[in-house]
Amino acid sequence: MKSKQSIPYMVPYVLWIVLFVILPLLLMLIQSLQDIHQQWTLANYANFFRSGTYLKMTFNSIFYAFLVTVITLSISYPMAYGLSRVKNSQFWLLLVILPTWVNLLLKAYAFIGLLSQTGTVNQFLGFIGIGPQQLLFTDTSFILVASYIELPFMILPIFNSLVEVNPSLPNAARDLGATPWQTLRRVIFPLTLGGVRAGVQAVFIPTLSLFMLTRLIGGNRVITLGTAIEEHFLITQNWGMGSTIGIILVVAMGITMYVTRDRKKRGKR
């Protein structure tokens, strides 16, 4: 009875999923099985796994995405924890989220202005006597900017899960003699794991295929799979290879979701 009633509500969902998720994925899969002359082939996949270039690129992407995730997590957790403890926390949180309202390209150009040879940071370094340094086009600047951009997506879910923690649980822990550190580690952190997981997924997966920043901030000295996809679609017009990399990214993301999934088996004591 109840399930029958909910059928009309499922229509938009099913339409959406079929039109915008399943069909595009199928198209991409079909593209990835064709070469530049539209012949069916597995050569794209063979190419990917045989050539050192793509494997190295994959390794690079995962490595950078990992670094960005670790950095944003280690900044976000204490920040979210602090924010969840202050008055008007929603307002302070809003200030952290605010930069996401600004277009990504504008933010990238702002960083170019900050980090360039004649930029603000180098002027300051010159002022304190260190002298201008090469900041743009380095791994450090790429990771800095990528972390800055991804940070809000890490803070939000962690903050929400922290707010949802029932305050009587940490209170009980304190009453039973746990130190603040123990309370955080044994009670609060496990209770907010869901938020951390959501944050890691929201940061790691998009960072794997960041591409605009690799050129603007990284000067193509940082190359990720996103760069290769952009190149294959826009310049080489080798859609097959581009789709192949896309499919491999989708699989990689699936694996990430699986590894970080919510394990239902609890109460292992």
Add this chain to the structure above:
Amino acid sequence: MKRIFWFMGVILAVVGLLFGVKVGLDWQSSQQKSAARMTKNQDQTLTIFNWGDYIDPTLIHEFEQKTGYHVDYETFDSNEAMFTKIEQGGTRYDLAIPSDYMIQKMRAANLLEPLDYHELKDLQEYDPELMNQPFDPGNRYSLPYFWGTLGIVYNDQDVAADELKTWNDLWNPKWNQSVMLYDSARDVMGVGLASNDDDINSTNMSELLAAKGRLDALMPNVKAIVGDEIKMYMVQNEAKIAVDFSGDAQQMLAQNSHLHYVLPQGRGNMWFDNMVIPKTVRNKKAAYAFINFLADPTHAAKNAEYTGYSTPNVGAKQLLPAVVKNNPDFYPSQQTLKKLTVYQDLGLDWTTTYNDLYLEFKMNNHR
């Protein structure tokens, strides 16, 4: 919950309001357009499809005054985008200005109308050296609009004029971490090929591999491989040297007096943007009128002064200031020109090979 509904309501109201304003504005402009069409009927309109900021706008006005045609000026930002728009049809472009290899591709795809030489005037003004190029033998489909070269921009605060004379000078260890490259497979591979004194349209695998090896050796000197931002970076003194087109160079030079452009000796690339009449043409008469209008040396000179590109119009070149027309980097001698080659459309397979090698070169960058 109530607050959420309020919030959503406010957002919806704002969106609705903005949409209303947009519909109103669209309606207004379409009214104006149809009014304009009423007075100057359909065959009085000329639709030009050109690169952005690639014509002196006062020339369009002058043309409208002189001929009574109404000009619709539309722009594109890549040859590929232009190709797609013309190929898919549904557009009414009377005149387009694609680059060399793209003209070859459009010709092969049957997207161009042959030029009717009875309709063309002032043909003697076109420099014969710049006519009859391999992408359009006998200029059956196209006439040059602007042309230029691929070369090196340097900052005279760090680089002396005699330190960059040939492509090979880029490999000087002195330029460690100082060279910016324009992110394009054909151009970067072209530099590698030219420095080995090989043809930049090479379809010889061992030559291509040699070029790639040569580029790998350049990597320590490469500071970054960037897109159009290269102009901004050079103007801001971010790098000492950049490999870029003469047209981009001209724009940088105008903004920073320390920058100079040099056309390296030996082999290299020469590019053309030519006027063509695509198959989408509706008003051939107007298209020819515009081509003839631009063939007039005073008009061509005005356009060249506005854009800063090299004009193929001999009469117009004479009208330019002496510092411009006598600059061998922008108007090289015939002897120099003989060594330069235009890119050819190499077909899918070789294009892919070029791109794969280039991607490998870019990957090889770990310091």
